Amino acid sequence: MAIQLKSTKQAAHNGVKILGYGRAGVGKTTLIRTLPKPLIISAEGGMLSLADSDIHYIEVSSVEELQEAYTYALESDFESIAVDSISEIAEV
Numbered sequence: 001m002a003i004q005l006k007s008t009k010q011a012a013h014n015g016v017k018i019l020g021y022g023r024a025g026v027g028k029t030t031l032i033r034t035l036p037k038p039l040i041i042s043a044e045g046g047m048l049s050l051a052d053s054d055i056h057y058i059e060v061s062s063v064e065e066l067q068e069a070y071t072y073a074l075e076s077d078f079e080s081i082a083v084d085s086i087s088e089i090a091e092v
Helices: 030-034 063-075 086-091
Strands: 038-042 056-059 080-084
Touching: 030 038, 030 080, 038 063, 056 063, 063 080, 080 086
Parallel strands: 038 056, 038 080
Antiparallel strands: none
């Protein structure tokens, strides 16, 4: 193995990754409204807790739809991508 010496000054900022974990009803989904310019990829089947907000979301029900939504999100001008919920998507 060849050693490659690097400097932290060359580190790129590529965003913050956050995982919100908690029981049902504690406010994980409503926390999304605090994110900068969010897009929600949802497998939950409803966004009632955010009905008073104007947040775009894409509902997914298959792995293919999840991949398509993720690709769209990366190519868009949204600043945050929220996945709601990981457990529902894992079941998909």
